Amino acid sequence: xxxxxxxxxxxxxxxxxxxxxxxxxxxxxxxxxxxxxxxxxxxxxxxxxxxxxxxxxxxxxxxxxxxxxxxxxxxxxxxxxxxxxxxxxxxxxxxxxxxxxxxxxxxxxxxxxxxxxxxxxxxxxxxxxxxxxxxxxxxxxxxxxxxxxxxxxxxxxxxxxxxxxxxxxxxxxxxxxxxxxxxxxxxxxxxxxxxxxxxxxxxxxxxxxxxxxxxxxxxxxxxxxxxxxxxxxxxxxxxxxxxxxxxxxxxxxxxxxxxxxxxxxxxxxxxxxxxxxxxxxxxxxxxxxxxxxxxxxxxxxxxxxxxxxxxxxxxxxxxxxxxxxxxxxxxxxxxxxxxxx
Amino acid sequence: xxxxxxxxxxxxxxxxxxxxxxxxxxxxxxxxxxxxxxxxxxxxxxxxxxxxxxxxxxxxxxxxxxxxxxxxxxxxxxxxxxxxxxxxxxxxxxxxxxxxxxxxxxxxxxxxxxxxxxxxxxxxxxxxxxxxxxxxxxxxxxxxxxxxxxxxxxxxxxxxxxxxxxxxxxxxxxxxxxxxxxxxxxxxxxxxxxxxxxxxxxxxxxxxxxxxxxxxxxxxxxxxxxxxxxxxxxxxxxxxxxxxxxxxxxxxxxxxxxxxxxxxxxxxxxxxxxxxxxxxxxxxxxxxxxxxxxxxxxxxxxxxxxxxxxxxxxxxxxxxxxxxxxxxxxxxxxxxxxxxx
Numbered sequence: 001x002x003x004x005x006x007x008x009x010x011x012x013x014x015x016x017x018x019x020x021x022x023x024x025x026x027x028x029x030x031x032x033x034x035x036x037x038x039x040x041x042x043x044x045x046x047x048x049x050x051x052x053x054x055x056x057x058x059x060x061x062x063x064x065x066x067x068x069x070x071x072x073x074x075x076x077x078x079x080x081x082x083x084x085x086x087x088x089x090x091x092x093x094x095x096x097x098x099x100x101x102x103x104x105x106x107x108x109x110x111x112x113x114x115x116x117x118x119x120x121x122x123x124x125x126x127x128x129x130x131x132x133x134x135x136x137x138x139x140x141x142x143x144x145x146x147x148x149x150x151x152x153x154x155x156x157x158x159x160x161x162x163x164x165x166x167x168x169x170x171x172x173x174x175x176x177x178x179x180x181x182x183x184x185x186x187x188x189x190x191x192x193x194x195x196x197x198x199x200x201x202x203x204x205x206x207x208x209x210x211x212x213x214x215x216x217x218x219x220x221x222x223x224x225x226x227x228x229x230x231x232x233x234x235x236x237x238x239x240x241x242x243x244x245x246x247x248x249x250x251x252x253x254x255x256x257x258x259x260x261x262x263x264x265x266x267x268x269x270x271x272x273x274x275x276x277x278x279x280x281x282x283x284x285x286x287x288x289x290x291x292x293x294x295x296x297x298x299x300x301x302x303x304x305x306x307x308x309x310x311x312x313x314x315x316x317x318x319x320x321x322x323x324x325x326x327x328x329x330x331x332x333x334x335x336x337x338x339x340x341x
Numbered sequence: 342x343x344x345x346x347x348x349x350x351x352x353x354x355x356x357x358x359x360x361x362x363x364x365x366x367x368x369x370x371x372x373x374x375x376x377x378x379x380x381x382x383x384x385x386x387x388x389x390x391x392x393x394x395x396x397x398x399x400x401x402x403x404x405x406x407x408x409x410x411x412x413x414x415x416x417x418x419x420x421x422x423x424x425x426x427x428x429x430x431x432x433x434x435x436x437x438x439x440x441x442x443x444x445x446x447x448x449x450x451x452x453x454x455x456x457x458x459x460x461x462x463x464x465x466x467x468x469x470x471x472x473x474x475x476x477x478x479x480x481x482x483x484x485x486x487x488x489x490x491x492x493x494x495x496x497x498x499x500x501x502x503x504x505x506x507x508x509x510x511x512x513x514x515x516x517x518x519x520x521x522x523x524x525x526x527x528x529x530x531x532x533x534x535x536x537x538x539x540x541x542x543x544x545x546x547x548x549x550x551x552x553x554x555x556x557x558x559x560x561x562x563x564x565x566x567x568x569x570x571x572x573x574x575x576x577x578x579x580x581x582x583x584x585x586x587x588x589x590x591x592x593x594x595x596x597x598x599x600x601x602x603x604x605x606x607x608x609x610x611x612x613x614x615x616x617x618x619x620x621x622x623x624x625x626x627x628x629x630x631x632x633x634x635x636x637x638x639x640x641x642x643x644x645x646x647x648x649x650x651x652x653x654x655x656x657x658x659x660x661x662x663x664x665x666x667x668x669x670x671x672x673x674x675x676x677x678x679x680x681x682x
Contacts (some may be wrong), residue, residue: 019676047540048563049678053465080551089559091541129564129591130490130672174641177598182573193534197472199388200432218430222389287638331471333675 004285007307008314008321009243010294014320015229039244041080042144044133045089053126053328055244056084063111071102073156075134088206088280092210095134098124104141114137114239118177123148125192128329135194142233142243148191148327149201153221154244154261155212155250155262168297169262169282171210172270173290178214179238180290184283187210187254187262198250199223200331209269212254221254227299227322231292246324248332251296253303277306295322345626348648351635355586356570356662358585360387381423386430392469394669396486396585397425399669412443426621428433436475437463444481455580456480458519464489469670476535483584488669489532492525492543493637494562494593496553496603498530503617505647509638510603511621512551512610514631521631525624527609528595528603529553530634539591540564542622550610551603553595562595567676568640568663571610571634587665589673592637594644618647636663648652 005013010092040061056064062073062083074087087098107115115161122135125146141148155169158222168253169187173180202221206212231245245305256262275283284294299322302315309315326332346354350385380613381402383395397405405416407424415428428439428563448456463476466487482489496510510528531546543562597603603613605657616624625635640663642648643656650656667673 014379046564047543048561048565105550107481127538128675128677129538129539130675131540132536133538195473196469197433197474198470199472200470202388220389223387224389252389277368329675329677330677331672333677334467334469334471334670334672336670336674 005287006314007284007298007312007318010142010284010289010291011288011298011318012107012109012319014231014291014295014322017230027201040077041214042146043083043085043088044127045085046133047129048126050083050281051144051329053127053133053146055246055327056143057145057242059112059240059242060143060145062108064226067102067105071098071297074098075207092132092134094182098138098250099134099136099144100138103143103199106143112143114142114243117238120335122189122194123191125328126328130331132194138191139194139239140243142239145244145246146195147246147248147326147332148331149198149248149250149332150189150191151198151250151252151323152186152206152227152229153188153202153254154207154296154300155210155256156300157256158257159276159301161322164277164304166304167274167276167281169210169252169256169272170275170283171262171264171272174268174270177268180236182270183236183290184288184291184293185290186296187272188252189296202250202252206254208266209264210272212256212260213267216260221252223337224251224253224303225299225337226250226332227295228323228324228326228332229292229295230324230327236291246328248290248326248330249296249300250335253300277301298322307329317329342409345629347624347655347661348639348653349627351625351630351632352570352659355572355632355636356665357573358571370420371398378423378513380486381418381425383487384424384426385468386426387468387474388470389521390469391424394466394468394474394487396668397484398486398585400453401486401584402486404447407442409618412439412446412559415439418519423471432477433473437477439517439542440475440477440481440485443634444484445480446474447481447484447668453484453581455483455584457578457627461531463535464532467669467671471672473535478578479532479534483580483586487586488587488589488667488671488673490539490589490591490671490673491530491532492539492546492591492593493527493568493634494543494595495641496551496595496597497636498597498615499616505618505645507622508550508615508617509641510597510606511616511624512603512613515609515611518609521577521621523611524577524631525629525632525634525636527614527634529593530637536570543591543593550605550611552606553597553601553603556647557597557601558595562593564678565592565594565641565644567591567673568636569665569667569673570633570636571665571668577632587669588633589667589671589681590633590637590677592640597658618642639663 040056041052042096076085117139125133149290156166160165171185188206206217228248233243381391381397418624440479458480460479462479497507500508529547547558576583
């Protein structure tokens with residue numbers, strides 16, 4: 001059996017762009033985040049400013065160079081500033097159409113294996129003043145290194161006889177999933193499509209993934225904050241490794257009555273287990289959780305006082321990793337939690 | 342001739358909800374802004390929190406009480422907390438449809454004269470985590486007291502022989518406009534529809550209102566910040582007076598070459614004049630500008646050093662009025678200007 005993972009190991013696996021902070025090869029991007037000097041920043045020129053919106057790794061840069069002329073002519077690659085512009089200064093619809101053409105070409109030519117997981121789901125890319133830059137097919141988002149947005153919900157049950165007075169519903173991902181098959185997950189999770197409201201996404205996914213009643217979720221699911229990190233893919237994510245995913249997850253807690261039992265519905269989940277805090281600690285240290293779901297569990301433990309300064313020497317470093325300033329603008333900047341009335 | 346208006350008078354006309362700060366009848370709303378104790382706050386319950394999204398004045402509250410049963414049953418008016426909920430916990434599409442039914446009923450019955458300016462333009466309402474709560478017909482937005490968003494651009498020409506080295510293109514609004522006919526305006530201005538990008542809105546309006554070339558605007562229009570205020574309508578706005586409009590305007594500067602002359606196109610503008618700073622100061626003090634356009638001019642003067650601490654004793658108070666914290670969430674919270682590359 002492999003080495004036990006600490007909580008700091010687990011958050012570092014997810015917020016991994018920044019682990020090389022001291023390496024000489026990393027530079028500051030326009031927003032101050034350190035990136036590898038092989039990584040280019042996708043920028044738009046917008047309202048008289050230069051706004052960074054994505055990271056492009058060398059494999060993608062190479063393919064941009066190789067695009068057929070009618071597509072290539074809209075790409076400007078500046079090796080001096082390590083920036084890329086694509087069709088800058090057009091309507092969101094036009095850039096969306098252009099990126100779809102590029103992604104479709106790469107998909108047909110099997111240039112990137114990640115595009116074989118094509119979903120026909122459009123994900124948004126934002127500028128810094130609340131406007132939409134374009135939409136990108138979900139499976140192609142990683143190639144353009146743009147911010148991704150999702151929701152994660154932890155369903156817990158009051159259990160006075162258990163440590164910390166609660167147990168947590170943990171699903172096991174289906175063995176047939178293309179990404180992280182068989183790994184443990186959060187009770188409910190999903191990605192945010194363009195125009196989708198985070199709360200409505202939770203309500204929908206809670207039904208589809210766990211058969212949780214809409215009225216329960218609507219009345220009791222509580223937004224408790226966001227987690228933000230910059231993930232670099234490895235082979236478990238499906239598709240290419242080394243792609244950069246800055247991510248924001250809206251995090252919800254939901255107290256589930258003992259009588260309500262989450263049940264798989266759409267085939268994404270194999271089974272649900274009601275686990276104690278100790279069981280989850282073991283599963284975490286054994287590396288059994290999908291990486292970003294491990295981070296949501298650790299955040300839950302911190303918020304509920306299960307992990308604290310007394311028992312977790314790395315607490316401050318852990319918190320720094322799970323609340324990163326994302327390198328690109330978007331609605332994660334708007335959040336301000338108002339609890340109660 | 343009426344009394345000359347000071348710059349402070351002018352910004353107070355636009356940011357006018359807050360002028361009664363010391364009156365006993367004003368209370369703190371959930372977000373801390375003082376509002377009249379006859380004003381109710383429209384709230385949504387969202388992700389376990391209560392989020393304020395609009396102000397409802399007594400005339401609108403009365404009409405909500407009088408709605409026919411199938412519509413009335415979705416409204417909850419709580420006189421204790423002075424809050425109103427409407428169809429809370431539904432999808433944005435459902436709330437949008439519901440509000441359209443209410444507004445259409447009021448329009449047919451001529452309940453509010455402002456609805457006679459129906460525009461068939463949908464304006465967005467946001468929650469505090471970047472999601473859309475609903476869309477509202479533009480002319481009905483004031484009845485629900487939600488944040489409104491727009492863009493204003495000041496087109497200036499270098500003029501070494503003029504004071505401060507510049508002149509500014511000032512349009513006169515058409516005499517047939519339903520709102521503020523015949524008043525002076527900013528070079529380009531417009532309201533933001535749902536999903537519209539502020540910069541693209543400027544590009545479009547610059548063509549429609551002033552025949553400015555797209556390439557000039559795209560390359561040279563520069564976002565210089567936002568102005569935010571809470572306006573209360575008077576009769577010049579068309580429709581009811583006393584409606585509350587929290588507003589954010591994205592503010593752009595554009596240097597226009599001497600050879601380019603703005604020209605009316607869509608009939609909204611009667612004529613353009615190239616004015617010196619002194620002429621504009623006189624027009625401002627004579628109250629000839631549309632109120633929120635006066636504020637954009639004052640903000641331009643401050644940013645360009647024309648108004649400063651030496652010549653404007655009220656500078657601090659003026660800045661406070663034109664950069665209000667808006668009472669409701671939205672993309673105005675995302676802005677962070679990055680100048681240069």
